[in-house]
Amino acid sequence: MASPLISPPLISLRGITKVYGEGPNAFQALKGVDLEIARGDFIAIMGASGSGKSTTMNILGCLDVPSGGEYLFHGHHVETLDRDQRALLRRKYFGFVFQGFNLLARTSALENVELPLVYRGDSRAERRDAAMEALDKVGLKDWWDHTPGELSGGQQQRVAIARAIVTRPEVLLADEPTGNLDSARSREIMELLTEFNAGGITVLMVTHEPDMAEFARTVVHFRDGLIERIDSNGHGERVAG
Amino acid sequence: MLGTIFLLALRSIQRHLLRSFLTVLGVVIGVAAVVTMVTLGNATTAAVQNQIASLGTNILQIRPGQGFGRGGGGPRPPNFEMADVTAIEQQIAGVKAAAPQVQSSGTAIFEGTNWSTTINGTTSAYFIVQPWPLAEGRGFTEAEEEAGKAVCIIGNTVRENLFRGGDAVGQRFRIRDISCDVVGILSKRGQAGFGGDQDDVVIMPIKTVQRRFTGNQDVSAILVGVDDAYSTEQVQSAISDLLRERRKLDGKEDNFNIFDTKQISDTMTGTTTLLTRIVAAVAAISLVVGGIGIMNIMLVSVTERTREIGIRLAIGAVSREVLLQFLVEAVVLSCIGGLIGLVLAQLAIALLSPLMQVPWTFDAQINIIAFAVSALIGVVFGYFPARRAANLNPIDALRHE
Ligand SMILES: Nc1ncnc2c1ncn2[C@@H]1O[C@H](COP(=O)(O)OP(=O)(O)O)[C@@H](O)[C@H]1O
Ligand SMILES: [Mg+2]
Numbered sequence: 152m153a154s155p156l157i158s159p160p161l162i163s164l165r166g167i168t169k170v171y172g173e174g175p176n177a178f179q180a181l182k183g184v185d186l187e188i189a190r191g192d193f194i195a196i197m198g199a200s201g202s203g204k205s206t207t208m209n210i211l212g213c214l215d216v217p218s219g220g221e222y223l224f225h226g227h228h229v230e231t232l233d234r235d236q237r238a239l240l241r242r243k244y245f246g247f248v249f250q251g252f253n254l255l256a257r258t259s260a261l262e263n264v265e266l267p268l269v270y271r272g273d274s275r276a277e278r279r280d281a282a283m284e285a286l287d288k289v290g291l292k293d294w295w296d297h298t299p300g301e302l303s304g305g306q307q308q309r310v311a312i313a314r315a316i317v318t319r320p321e322v323l324l325a326d327e328p329t330g331n332l333d334s335a336r337s338r339e340i341m342e343l344l345t346e347f348n349a350g351g352i353t354v355l356m357v358t359h360e361p362d363m364a365e366f367a368r369t370v371v372h373f374r375d376g377l378i379e380r381i382d383s384n385g386h387g388e389r390v391a392g
Numbered sequence: 393m394l395g396t397i398f399l400l401a402l403r404s405i406q407r408h409l410l411r412s413f414l415t416v417l418g419v420v421i422g423v424a425a426v427v428t429m430v431t432l433g434n435a436t437t438a439a440v441q442n443q444i445a446s447l448g449t450n451i452l453q454i455r456p457g458q459g460f461g462r463g464g465g466g467p468r469p470p471n472f473e474m475a476d477v478t479a480i481e482q483q484i485a486g487v488k489a490a491a492p493q494v495q496s497s498g499t500a501i502f503e504g505t506n507w508s509t510t511i512n513g514t515t516s517a518y519f520i521v522q523p524w525p526l527a528e529g530r531g532f533t534e535a536e537e538e539a540g541k542a543v544c545i546i547g548n549t550v551r552e553n554l555f556r557g558g559d560a561v562g563q564r565f566r567i568r569d570i571s572c573d574v575v576g577i578l579s580k581r582g583q584a585g586f587g588g589d590q591d592d593v594v595i596m597p598i599k600t601v602q603r604r605f606t607g608n609q610d611v612s613a614i615l616v617g618v619d620d621a622y623s624t625e626q627v628q629s630a631i632s633d634l635l636r637e638r639r640k641l642d643g644k645e646d647n648f649n650i651f652d653t654k655q656i657s658d659t660m661t662g663t664t665t666l667l668t669r670i671v672a673a674v675a676a677i678s679l680v681v682g683g684i685g686i687m688n689i690m691l692v693s694v695t696e697r698t699r700e701i702g703i704r705l706a707i708g709a710v711s712r713e714v715l716l717q718f719l720v721e722a723v724v725l726s727c728i729g730g731l732i733g734l735v736l737a738q739l740a741i742a743l744l745s746p747l748m749q750v751p752w753t754f755d756a757q758i759n760i761i762a763f764a765v766s767a768l769i770g771v772v773f774g775y776f777p778a779r780r781a782a783n784l785n786p787i788d789a790l791r792h793e
């Protein structure tokens with residue numbers, strides 16, 4: 152499917168391994184993962200529980216480092232970066248959405264969305280404008296002053312998505328973003344992800360539900376720490392330039 | 393960036409108001425205690441020094457008695473006589489003046505106003521021994537002293553209460569069963585820490601008091617002024633030898649005591665200074681305990697907010713920023729605690745000063761030091777929890793329940 156005319160892959164994993172623990176307790180969660188991700192792709196990662204999906208996502212998002220193998224981002228080795236360098240990379244290129252929303256409690260939706268901009272050093276006014284725009288994109292403009300406790304699960308996840316995209320990241324990583332939501336709410340989330348993907352953001356998503364995987368362009372199946380197979384959903388017409 | 397982190401810290405304190413308050417309670421109490429204790433202690437020391445300075449230095453006070461720490465058993469030691477006073481003044485080198493004292497008391501009456509006061513019989517030497525200038529009028533003349541005339545010099549309290557602040561010099565009032573002419577008014581001396589109001593006194597020639605009130609020739613105390621050029625110790629021992637001889641104490645113990653006001657002064661200021669230090673040390677310990685309280689609750693806070701830290705790290709906060717956030721939070725907290733403590737201290741001082749009969753004082757230095765220490769406590773005890781927060785692994789932190 153990948154055409155040689157399109158620029159080199161945004162991300163390439165080569166022989167990535169991950170071992171948790173040491174000595175007799177050591178557990179190999181990834182046994183050599185090879186994966187190329189093109190810019191603008193929408194990838195769903197599926198597989199049984201414990202097959203290494205989250206481990207892969209964490210490595211892709213530079214939250215964790217592999218035990219072996221190479222990770223090239225924009226052609227640069229990032230598996231050798233230190234803790235703070237990876238933090239700066241995340242700040243600039245990645246947005247995260249989690250199963251459990253992970254919003255700051257007792258903090259307004261607006262302040263939650265502003266949070267990543269604080270670390271970028273944006274001014275108050277810039278932060279406010281950008282955060283309101285992001286909230287508008289997820290349809291929660293009127294809810295900006297509500298705290299997570301005052302929002303439904305679906306709304307909280309939309310705030311989390313607004314927080315993830317407010318910095319205009321290149322890659323959006325979502326680990327089971329609909330895991331805690333009913334199917335109607337899940338569809339809303341998937342529609343948002345599809346929309347942002349159409350806007351040029353590369354989306355990587357872990358899901359258990361085939362219905363949700365339907366929204367992706369590419370589906371990667373994991374099994375026992377290895378990629379079992381890669382399917383294409385065949386709606387390639389959605390590829391953005 | 394630091395401004396933003398400062399705001400973040402304030403927001404976080406605001407979000408956990410009750411916990412923040414409990415966190416800083418130790419610092420509040422510690423700072424309030426230290427500042428109150430040190431300020432009141434210093435004020436007391438200063439007040440004691442002032443009073444003693446107002447009594448005059450280089451003064452020896454001689455009273456009959458068996459010395460400190462002795463029970464009241466046995467016959468009462470005899471009083472002194474005028475001859476003792478004259479002997480001390482004339483025979484001992486370094487004695488500037490010696491003033492006899494006889495005390496009595498009575499109710500003074502003037503135009504229907506009554507006032508109970510102390511009557512002090514002495515001679516003009518009294519005003520040479522100690523500096524106590526007259527505010528108005530004159531002292532006793534030699535003739536008045538010799539004849540034991542009914543004249544008096546009154547203290548400021550008597551003037552205010554008996555004459556209602558009006559003209560007193562030249563007036564005549566009744567005290568016990570005599571009429572007495574006011575010739576002078578003493579300047580205000582203020583409260584004495586020991587012995588009550590020094591201004592509540594009527595001073596008369598000693599002969600008058602002996603003849604009209606006590607009915608004998610006894611002198612109950614002698615005040616001796618020592619020349620600056622002489623050491624009080626030497627003069628004291630010379631007086632002691634003289635009095636032993638005059639009182640025929642060959643081989644027996646002293647039946648009189650000689651107090652050196654400078655010694656009393658040193659002892660008393662030494663005591664108050666020591667007390668201030670001890671109390672301040674105890675208060676300082678409570679400040680350190682307050683710091684440990686901050687560390688304790690900051691550690692709890694870090695654990696409780698592990699997920700928040702995970703979110704911040706995932707979003708791209710570097711370790712230093714998380715460290716700074718928690719450190720600033722601890723410092724802001726302890727500074728707020730310090731400020732509250734300072735305010736409470738001023739209230740406590742305002743409340744306690746009148747009770748302790750010391751003037752209200754504001755000691756800028758101790759306030760600044762206490763505030764700086766509270767900030768320092770924030771840094772020291774906030775660092776460990778902050779470092780723990782900064783070193784968290786983002787994935788583990790995010791997974792934390
Ligand atoms: N921090 C960890 N320490 C030890 N083992 C881990 C850790 N994280 C994950 N694992 C193990 O690695 C395997 C893969 O985990 P994970 O990537 O979370 O799976 P998935 O997301 O596909 O369910 C699992 O068997 C899990 O128990
Ligand atoms: Mg998982």
